Amino acid sequence: MLTLLAFVVTLGVLVTIHEYGHYWVAKRCGVKVLTFSIGFGKPLVKWQRGDTTWQLALLPLGGYVRMLDEREAAVPAAELARAFNRQHPLKKMAVVVAGPVANLILACGLYWGLGAWGVDALRPIASEIKPGSPAALAGMRSGDEILRVGEANIASWDRLFIALIDEAGGDGPVSVTVRREGEGERIIALPSVAVRDIDPQLLSRLGLSPVPMMLRVAQIVPGSAAAKAGMQLHDDLVAFNGVPLQSWSMFQSLVSAAADQRVNITVRRGDKLVELAVTPERTQVAGKPVGRLGVAPAVNEAAWEAQRFRLQYDLVDALGQGLDKAWTYARITLVMFGRMLIGQAPLDQISGPVTIAVYAGQSAEAGWTTYLDYLALISLSLAVLNLLPVPVLDGGHLLYHTAELLTGRPVPARVEEIGQRIGLVLLLALMALALFNDFNRFVPG
Known part of the structure; x- marks a missing residue:
């Protein structure tokens, strides 16, 4: 239920902010807004406010702002000046870009607020x-x-x-x-x-x-190789086949390389040294055979607490850090998307609604600061991807209006229609890939 609630809230906030950006700028450019909808399909709830019908619709995966436009329906002569298609190209561009900009502002604002409030962090x-x-x-x-x-x-x-x-x-x-x-x-x-x-x-x-892991056994899986060999909780690991152990990572590496091999592990139990003969069980990890004992280490609590701190800035520095963080994430998003297009990055990194829902739920469980940080990241990604010059997306419409500004005439309706169809196909293909990745990521094979 928390995952579902976090998912609905995440989408609701992002879509509302995005569409309100379009609405707010359209109204200030003199455009009549007919409908402001959160969700698609049949309206569940709607009300009238001024010229605009506000509604919540059945399918919550998005939303839209419908403006007065001669390309959609006949417009009375008295209202032609308020039709979107009659506006100067710069006004059209402002209305289109306002949605992604609203998401950018939300992300920067959240990063700024979190930086000023302070977040729990780990020293590097x-x-x-x-x-x-x-x-x-x-x-x-x-x-x-x-x-x-x-x-x-x-x-x-x-x-x-x-x-x-x-x-x-x-x-x-x-x-x-x-x-x-x-x-x-x-x-x-x-x-x-x-x-x-x-x-x-x-x-x-x-x-x-x-x-900071200790060479001390904190957990033993029942029936595992370690349990069968007689290893006990709180045993301190001393040596592996006579080789002194320096760290838990060293112990892990030696065990991984000893699948199905009988080895001797020296442990300190109280005041005594105990020799255990154990055979790590063979298991497959990433297609490779590795040994596994079935034990987990204790964490050095004092060292762990020393690494934790509260990362907090004053209001001015928090703003700078927030803008820098937003710019860094936006740049990485664009670079990664570009590399996917040219085949330098795997397509399985594309995520869909299931991944968003799962991570939204996990971040909500981790605390409100973690959830807000995640919300900022998704808002930023939505803004960046929406500005890509793909028909159907805001970036595609921005491209049309830029062409109109440069040529002095609107893009022919036929060209725009073909572009919309191509964009829709690309968007559906992307959604299908995202859902496929979600399925592989979260549904056991």
Whole structure:
């Protein structure tokens, strides 16, 4: 129910803000607005206010503003001056672009407000570096604090993720400045991230984790290899086949490479050292066989609390940070979409309503600041994608009106009709792909 409610609220807010942008500018340009609808199809509720019929319709996946226009129906002579098609091209362009701009303003406003209010964040400290990972091979060590990626300052773990995405697809390595306890600052050349590898697991695949894990068993899966071997809760892991263990990541790597192999694990249990003979079970991960014991580590609570902080700015700095965050996300969205079009990025990154609903629900569960941050991101994505020069979208209409401004005459109705049909086909294909990705992402195979 929370997921459904969060989804409805998210769509309702985004659509209302978007359509109100069109409505507000249209009214100020002297255009008569006939209908303001949230949703499509049969109206469930409607009321009259001035010249405009306001309504909530059956299908909540969008909305529209219908204006007086001779291309749709005959217009009385006394009202011709208020018809949209009779307006100067600059007014038409202003009305069209107002929807996406309203979503941009919402996103920037939310980022500004969240920055001024303050949000819970994690310091960009790589508490765990997985042995053999790209980060480890590049020379990073557990405990390194990441200060900069390229020229971008890194204030939090989330900002690290965004900065690495921003650097994805480069020709050379990424310059990462870290602070190492007792050694000061140093620059590490981290391998560039391939665009196709961008997903929520990016930092994990690079071998970076903010969670300070202990070499202590906190969970054991019943019936697992560890349980069968006699491993117990609160056992401290000491050695693997006689090799002293330095971190939980090191332990994971050794177990993964020992599928179906009998190994000896030394644990400290109270004041005693206990030797356990165990055979990691073989399982498939990403098509590769790996060993698994069925244990989970304890988290160093003191270190974890030390990494958490409240990221907060004064009103002026919060505005600057909010605008910078909105610009960064907008630029990444455009770049990623462009790379998808030319085949440099996988199409499975396109998400549909199911993904939006699931993430909306998860962010709502995480707290209102997390939900508002997610709402800002979706609003920003809606604004950017709506400005693409595709017929049916606002960007397509903006293209028509720009052509009218340059040529001095409207785009021929036939050309616009053909463009609308092409745009509709492209939009339906995109929606089908998004739903297909949603199905693969959330429906078990």
